Every structure is written in C-alpha cells, then in structure tokens.
Amino acid sequence: xxxxxxxxxxxxxxxxxxxxxxxxxxEGQHPFGCIIVDENDNVIMSAGNRxxxxxxxxxxxxxxxxxxxxxxxxxxxxxxxxxxxxxxxxSGAIFWSGIRRMIFGLSNxxxxxxxxxxxxxxxxxxxxxxxxxxxxxxxxxVGPYIEDEAIIPxxxxxxxxx
Amino acid sequence: xxxxxxxxxxxxxxxxxxxxxxxxxxEGQHPFGCIIVDENDNVIMSAGNRxxxxxxxxxxxxxxxxxxxxxxxxxxxxxxxxxxxxxxxxSGAIFWSGIRRMIFGLSNxxxxxxxxxxxxxxxxxxxxxxxxxxxxxxxxxVGPYIEDEAIIPxxxxxxxxx
Numbered sequence: 191x192x193x194x195x196x197x198x199x200x201x202x203x204x205x206x207x208x209x210x211x212x213x214x215x216x217e218g219q220h221p222f223g224c225i226i227v228d229e230n231d232n233v234i235m236s237a238g239n240r241x242x243x244x245x246x247x248x249x250x251x252x253x254x255x256x257x258x259x260x261x262x263x264x265x266x267x268x269x270x271x272x273x274x275x276x277x278x279x280x281s282g283a284i285f286w287s288g289i290r291r292m293i294f295g296l297s298n299x300x301x302x303x304x305x306x307x308x309x310x311x312x313x314x315x316x317x318x319x320x321x322x323x324x325x326x327x328x329x330x331x332v333g334p335y336i337e338d339e340a341i342i343p344x345x346x347x348x349x350x351x352x
Numbered sequence: 353x354x355x356x357x358x359x360x361x362x363x364x365x366x367x368x369x370x371x372x373x374x375x376x377x378x379e380g381q382h383p384f385g386c387i388i389v390d391e392n393d394n395v396i397m398s399a400g401n402r403x404x405x406x407x408x409x410x411x412x413x414x415x416x417x418x419x420x421x422x423x424x425x426x427x428x429x430x431x432x433x434x435x436x437x438x439x440x441x442x443s444g445a446i447f448w449s450g451i452r453r454m455i456f457g458l459s460n461x462x463x464x465x466x467x468x469x470x471x472x473x474x475x476x477x478x479x480x481x482x483x484x485x486x487x488x489x490x491x492x493x494v495g496p497y498i499e500d501e502a503i504i505p506x507x508x509x510x511x512x513x514x
Contacts, residue, residue: 246425246448247409247418252441256409263408278483279414279448282441285476286408306488314447316486321440324478326468 196293196335203227203271204293204335206236211273212343214238214250220311221343222250224272226258226265226289234258234268251280255287265289273340274301275333278314281321285329292318294333295340304341308348358455358497365389365433366455366497368398373435374505376400376412382473383505384412386434388420388427388451396420396430413442417449427451435502436463437495440476443483447491454480456495457502466503470510 196204203225210223219239226235237254251272258265269291270284275298284292298317305311322329334340358366365387372385381401388397399416413434420427431453432446437460446454460479467473484491496502 245418245421247414247421247445249448252409252414256407259407259409277444277448278486279441279444282439282444282476283409285474286411286439286441312447313488314444314483314486315488316483320482321476321478324440324476326475326477 196332199231200269200271200293200332201336203233203269204273204295205339206233207271208273208295208336208340208343210236210238210250211340214240215343215347218242221347222272222274223343224250224254224270226254226268226270228265229267234262247279249277249280251276252283255280255283255289259287263288269293273343274298276318278316278321281318284318285322285325290328291330292322292332293335294318294331295335296337296344297334300334300337300341301344304344305348308350311348358494361393362431362433362455362494363498365395365431366435366457367501368395369433370435370457370498370502370505372398372400372412373502376402377505377509380404383509384434384436385505386412386416386432388416388430388432390427391429396424409441411439411442413438414445417442417445417451421449425450431455435505436460438480440478440483443480446480447484447487452490453492454484454494455497456480456493457497458499458506459496462496462499462503463506466506467510473510 215221222239235258240248274296377383384401397420402410436458
C-alpha cells in the first residue's frame with residue numbers, strides 16, 4: 191500500500207515507530223518498535239523490543255501495553271503505531287488494552303520472508319486482523335504501510351548480519 | 353471432556369493450576385492460574401493472574417512465560433497446565449516460549465458465558481487452537497478437561513459476587 195492514503199499525521203507517527211525499531215536494533219535488541227498516541231496527539235508511550243535482554247514476552251507492543259496500563263486503562267481513543275504487524279501475543283495485548291486503532295508498517299507475511307531461516311523468530315501464520323477481528327468491539331486495523339521504510343531496520347538482521 | 357482420558361499425572365498438574373487460580377482470586381486478582389512442568393516432572397514455574405495489581409498483560413500464562421524465559425529458553429519438552437484456556441495473547445506467549453504442550457481446564461466458550469456481562473473481561477472469539485495451530489512447529493493442545501472443577505474459582509466472580 192502506498193503512503194498516499196495515510197494522513198500526514200499518521201504517516202509521521204508510523205515513521206516515529208520505525209525510528210524506535212531502529213533504536214531497538216542499535217541497542218542489541220530485535221528491530222521492532224511502537225508508540226501509543228492519545229486523542230490530543232500526545233505520545234504517551236514509546237517502546238522497543240527487549241526480547242534478548244528481557245524475556246520472550248517483551249515484544250514492543252506487549253511491552254508498551256504493559257507499561258502504559260500500569261497507570262492508565264482509559265485508552266479507547268488512542269492509536270498504536272507499530273513498525274511491523276503485531277504477532278498474536280501483541281494483537282491480544284492490544285485487545286486487552288482497549289485501544290481501538292492500530293497502524294502498522296511491515297506486514298507479517300513480509301516479516302516471515304525475512305525471519306523464516308532464523309531460529310530466533312519462527313513463523314506464526316496468523317495475522318493481526320484474524321485476532322483483532324474476533325473482538326466483540328470494533329478495532330480499526332490499518333496497514334501495511336511504507337513497507338520499504340519499515341523493512342530497513344530488519345535489513346541483514348535475521349541472516350546473521352548483526 | 354471427562355477426566356478419564358487424561359493421565360493421573362496430567363490430571364494432578366491441572367488440578368494444581370486450578371489451585372493457583374483460586375489463590376489468585378483469594379489475593380484479589382482475576383481467577384486464572386498456571387504451572388509449567390519440565391520433562392523430569394519438576395514444576396519450574398507457577399503463576400497466577402496479576403491484572404488488577406499489575407497491568408493488562410499480566411495474565412497467568414503470559415506472566416509465567418515472561419518469568420521463566422528471563423532465565424531459560426530451553427522449554428520444548430515442558431508442558432504448561434492452565435486453569436482456563438489461554439487467550440490470544442497467552443497463546444502467542446506460549447508459542448514464543450517454545451513450549452510444545454499445553455493442557456487447559458475451562459474452555460474459552462464457557463469462560464465467555466461467565467464474563468460477557470462483565471466489562472472487565474470482554475470476549476475475544478478466537479481459541480488457543482486457532483493460534484497454536486498456526487505455528488510452524490507442532491504444539492499439542494489438550495482440553496477442555498475437568499471443567500466442573502476448573503469453573504469453581506470463577507463462581508460469582510464475574511457477576512459482582514467478590
């Protein structure tokens with residue numbers, strides 16, 4: 191999908207999430223990042239992956255949802271922007287957070303093309319829409335967008351090029 | 353499903369997970385609990401829900417996987433026993449943990465019958481087999497079992513009877 195259909199604001203926030211994914215890589219973690227923005231355009235949370243240093247649940251989105259819901263549970267009007275499509279665990283975390291809008295960059299299909307030869311990130315062939323579409327309330331899922339930019343932090347990472 | 357088809361050992365561990373779910377309720381948390389048992393029958397992790405005190409990602413299974421994988425990532429031969437069928441988030445966490453066998457008590461369908469009128473646990477109409485069946489490696493999913501026992505910690509909880 192080209193970036194033309196995304197608003198300038200959404201595009202800027204998605205690029206911010208991609209920046210967070212690059213930072214995660216630079217810090218020796220897996221190249222995934224996300225931000226949460228409230229209805230007044232405040233970035234209320236930014237989180238990168240912490241699986242190598244932390245534990246296997248510390249994906250960017252599950253981490254961001256865990257951190258923000260320690261203090262807030264009124265997130266219906268927020269949007270979560272994420273550099274790569276959330277996995278099943280993270281889609282579940284987004285559901286439990288109450289956030290009703292999620293925008294992602296790189297698709298799960300295209301991520302799997304990069305990671306399938308790497309033991310660290312075995313493929314899980316189910317997409318965020320399969321999960322968030324099973325919610326009892328509507329959750330808007332928007333993506334993939336600017337995959338050419340979202341893929342950059344992954345370049346060479348999964349084939350041992352670190 | 354009756355308990356007859358489950359081995360005595362599996363049945364005993366599933367009852368242990370149900371005890372953990374009762375303890376979680378007694379401690380003011382949501383009534384969910386799980387344990388992880390290794391190939392030598394060591395209970396290497398036991399975790400109850402901590403959503404009210406912690407954050408929305410602190411379901412029993414995601415918590416257990418997070419805690420154990422801080423120190424161990426060799427969990428292929430382990431079995432995770434859980435009082436109630438894992439949600440999408442927890443099924444994803446089980447996938448990322450590498451655990452290849454999961455046994456649950458109360459089914460997601462029967463949980464939803466209890467929780468759907470409670471705002472705290474909105475229904476998500478996707479089951480653990482939908483997610484774990486999408487893995488690239490085989491993960492054995494066993495359940496529901498002894499639902500009459502697994503439901504007890506939930507009795508009166510979701511209709512304000514705390």
